[in-house]
């Protein structure tokens with residue numbers, strides 16, 4: 001019998017918990033390149049309050065806070081978020097960063113039109129089905145104010161790991177315990193319906209290297 005989406009998500013959550021437990025601060029302290037780019041985009045759009053999805057141990061959330069934004073950092077791994085909170089305390093940023101344990105397959109824990117910007121680096125390409133990704137986009141749209149900006153990154157179908165390892169269907173492939181939904185350009189375009197798609201920028205990260213798109217889209221004002 002094929003595994004359910006719930007079973008896959010539960011296994012992935014445990015895997016991320018264990019990974020952050022065994023490798024605290026695994027992504028390092030420096031912000032990701034997409035976060036550095038996004039900060040400039042958010043600033044130009046007069047963003048104050050940010051929501052970060054899949055923040056992990058917080059290399060980017062802490063950077064945004066240092067840059068003067070107020071950040072709600074969410075992730076389904078309490079272990080990662082605990083590392084984030086500890087670093088925020090050490091860096092004197094606790095007032096600017098709050099955390100919430102949250103699985104993006106659930107409604108976002110925010111009121112309608114309550115944030116100026118949303119950032120998600122390598123979160124939408126986790127073990128989420130196409131339907132779950134569309135539902136998440138509807139939630140991001142709900143919590144963003146009119147004119148708000150969404151910057152996200154995803155691994156895509158030209159990545160070396162696409163169609164290798166264990167297949168879970170729906171373009172989800174698993175390597176070393178990490179399941180990834182590899183995005184097609186059609187999926188990116190379908191997620192931008194009703195938004196203004198500003199940019200789809202190809203870039204690489206890490207040693208493989210991972211091949212990603214950085215997508216910037218805004219809500220009509």
Ligand SMILES: C[S@@+](CC[C@H](N)C(=O)[O-])C[C@H]1O[C@@H](n2cnc3c(N)ncnc32)[C@H](O)[C@@H]1O
Nearest residue numbers: 016027054055056075076077103104121122126
């Ligand atoms: C590839 S890591 C990126 C972490 C962080 N954005 C960074 O770049 O440093 C993906 C993150 O998404 C989280 N994650 C995966 N599936 C999730 C889900 N369904 N809901 C919330 N977080 C999830 C993982 O715990 C992990 O922290």
